[in-house]
Amino acid sequence: MRHLAVKFWTAVKHFTASHFETLGIASSLFGLVILFNPLIVQANTCALSLSSAPDLWRQGKKQESIWQLKEQGQLSEGLLREKELAQTLRNGEFKFAQKLAGGHTDPNLVQFSSGIRAVWKPLPKHSRQDNLEVAAYLVDHMLGLDVVPMTVPRAVNGQNGSMQYYIADAQSGNKHREYYHRKKGPMSLRLLDYLISNSDLWGGNLLVTPSGKVIAIDNAATFRPYIRPTEEAKLRTELTQIINLQYYRKLKNLTEQEIQRQLQPYLSQQRIEALITRKDMLLKMAKPIFEK
Numbered sequence: 001m002r003h004l005a006v007k008f009w010t011a012v013k014h015f016t017a018s019h020f021e022t023l024g025i026a027s028s029l030f031g032l033v034i035l036f037n038p039l040i041v042q043a044n045t046c047a048l049s050l051s052s053a054p055d056l057w058r059q060g061k062k063q064e065s066i067w068q069l070k071e072q073g074q075l076s077e078g079l080l081r082e083k084e085l086a087q088t089l090r091n092g093e094f095k096f097a098q099k100l101a102g103g104h105t106d107p108n109l110v111q112f113s114s115g116i117r118a119v120w121k122p123l124p125k126h127s128r129q130d131n132l133e134v135a136a137y138l139v140d141h142m143l144g145l146d147v148v149p150m151t152v153p154r155a156v157n158g159q160n161g162s163m164q165y166y167i168a169d170a171q172s173g174n175k176h177r178e179y180y181h182r183k184k185g186p187m188s189l190r191l192l193d194y195l196i197s198n199s200d201l202w203g204g205n206l207l208v209t210p211s212g213k214v215i216a217i218d219n220a221a222t223f224r225p226y227i228r229p230t231e232e233a234k235l236r237t238e239l240t241q242i243i244n245l246q247y248y249r250k251l252k253n254l255t256e257q258e259i260q261r262q263l264q265p266y267l268s269q270q271r272i273e274a275l276i277t278r279k280d281m282l283l284k285m286a287k288p289i290f291e292k
């Protein structure tokens with residue numbers, strides 16, 4: 001036995017030596033990154049920051065503080081803070097600061113007198129007044145996915161639109177190789193994108209905070225009002241990346257009435273029904289895995 005162990009150890013040493021000689025240290029490091037990549041990608045629940053929730057709040061990082069509170073199970077405190085932030089975004093005084101790079105939408109950075117910043121987007125003319133950014137936030141919020149910054153409806157000069165909390169200090173996902181595509185993101189994000197049928201999945205629509213939390217912005221190309229014929233087969237191949245037991249339970253507890261109640265002000269009935277069909281399709285497919 002001991003002989004075998006020595007042989008094994010010698011082989012490992014030989015392999016390591018030649019590995020370093022022929023491929024160099026860089027490739028070994030690359031190997032480590034590959035090895036730990038799934039952990040990095042899945043670890044979206046890591047603490048937002050080393051600062052405590054009250055510190056974050058004092059620093060003006062309101063949404064970050066709320067996510068931290070929820071992560072630590074301080075739900076009633078989180079809810080109170082959420083009400084306060086929503087009140088600012090809905091009614092607070094602000095001024096326009098600058099236009100942000102905009103492709104399809106017209107995002108404007110605004111500065112509130114209370115200190116926080118937000119992104120105001122007017123609703124596109126063809127939208128039939130569906131407020132997709134707000135609806136995406138509500139889906140995120142109903143399931144506690146906590147990847148979309150708070151987004152509320154807000155009209156400016158008679159123009160309806162959405163007001164989304166601005167995440168400062170974050171980097172665009174397209175600067176992170178692992179997030180060039182939103183499909184590479186954590187399960188919370190995958191589940192969100194499936195439910196809202198997001199068709200704009202490039203890394204530029206993600207933000208990554210210094211502590212590695214992934215944030216979903218630009219949820220404007222979403223809520224397809226019908227189910228594509230290929231959708232079910234696609235879901236089958238991606239099922240285990242989209243849902244786990246924790247999310248299965250959350251989704252199962254989310255009633256149709258609650259979805260209707262929250263989304264009716266912002267989405268057409270067709271879009272809501274398509275979302276409910278997607279949810280039911282996912283639950284039906286996942287049931288044999290999680291209810292053995």
Ligand SMILES: Nc1ncnc2c1ncn2[C@@H]1O[C@H](COP(=O)(O)OP(=O)(O)OP(=O)(O)O)[C@@H](O)[C@H]1O
Binds near residue numbers: 106107165167205207
């Ligand atoms: N909530 C937010 N927090 C921080 N930055 C944001 C937020 N929303 C938007 N941004 C910044 O503004 C940019 C443009 O916003 P968004 O992607 O929503 O608009 P867009 O019209 O699709 O523009 P693009 O075509 O550049 O993606 C983002 O790439 C990001 O840098």
Ligand SMILES: [Mg+2]
Binds near residue numbers: 204205
């Ligand atoms: Mg975008």
